[in-house]
Amino acid sequence: xxxxxxxxxxxxxxxxDTVTLNxxxxxxxxRSLLWYKQEKKAPTFLFMLTSSGIEKKSGRLSSIxxxxxxFSILNITxxxxxxxxxxxxxxxxxxxxxxxxxxxTKLTVNP
Amino acid sequence: xxxxxxxxxxxFRKEGQNVTLSxxxxxxxxxxxxxxxxxxxxxxxIYYSQIVNDFQKGDIAEGYSVSREKKExxxxxxxxxxxxxxxxxxxxxxxxxxxxxxxxxxxxxxxxLTVL
Numbered sequence: 001x002x003x004x005x006x007x008x009x010x011x012x013x014x015x016x017d018t019v020t021l022n023x024x025x026x027x028x029x030x031r032s033l034l035w036y037k038q039e040k041k042a043p044t045f046l047f048m049l050t051s052s053g054i055e056k057k058s059g060r061l062s063s064i065x066x067x068x069x070x071f072s073i074l075n076i077t078x079x080x081x082x083x084x085x086x087x088x089x090x091x092x093x094x095x096x097x098x099x100x101x102x103x104x105t106k107l108t109v110n111p
Numbered sequence: 112x113x114x115x116x117x118x119x120x121x122x123f124r125k126e127g128q129n130v131t132l133s134x135x136x137x138x139x140x141x142x143x144x145x146x147x148x149x150x151x152x153x154x155x156x157i158y159y160s161q162i163v164n165d166f167q168k169g170d171i172a173e174g175y176s177v178s179r180e181k182k183e184x185x186x187x188x189x190x191x192x193x194x195x196x197x198x199x200x201x202x203x204x205x206x207x208x209x210x211x212x213x214x215x216x217x218x219x220x221x222x223x224l225t226v227l
Binding site: 009034036041042043044045048088090096097098099101102103104 | 142144146151152153154155156159161167169201205207215216217218219220221
């Protein structure tokens with residue numbers, strides 16, 4: 001059965017801390033891995049990863065994929081209260097282009 | 112502005128009633144998707160469509176139905192057969208592989224359905 005597992009499910013940190021969110025997967029016909037941030041409503045796109053070892057960066061956020069070990073991490077440095085959200089990891093299956101989502105990591109950043 | 116719209120934002124339904132949730136996109140995307148989100152469950156795929164007049168069941172299609180008569184529109188009907196319909200429903204769309212910059216899915220703002 002295809003699955004995406006995120007850990008931890010919940011995380012509480014203080015402003016300025018650095019966090020690492022994990023995503024492991026077992027999905028047939030892997031095409032790419034996506035990270036989304038969900039605050040109150042619609043998930044917003046963060047990164048798409050298709051190749052191993054190439055880090056994607058956007059400001060304080062970065063992500064990398066390991067296709068041999070079947071996992072990805074999302075790093076957030078110098079966290080701010082505005083980073084509080086649910087972070088979703090999803091894997092795209094080739095052919096159907098379906099997304100298989102993990103349950104998400106709920107990040108709370110306290111001032 | 113290009114994007115995905117969903118309506119209504121909030122919907123209340125009595126048990127035994129069918130309701131239809133609207134999803135429209137003007138991004139010229141080929142594929143459209145419906146997800147259900149419950150607390151602690153992540154997003155689960157209900158139905159998806161890659162082309163007009165064609166759609167496939169996702170992981171939790173029972174009690175739901177869809178249509179895709181136009182490229183821009185993919186309405187979802189929650190029927191009375193759906194045992195536990197109270198949830199947050201998200202619609203998404205994407206280009207298909209090879210026809211855009213990737214298969215990133217763009218999401219609408221969602222509809223929160225509550226069964227009374």
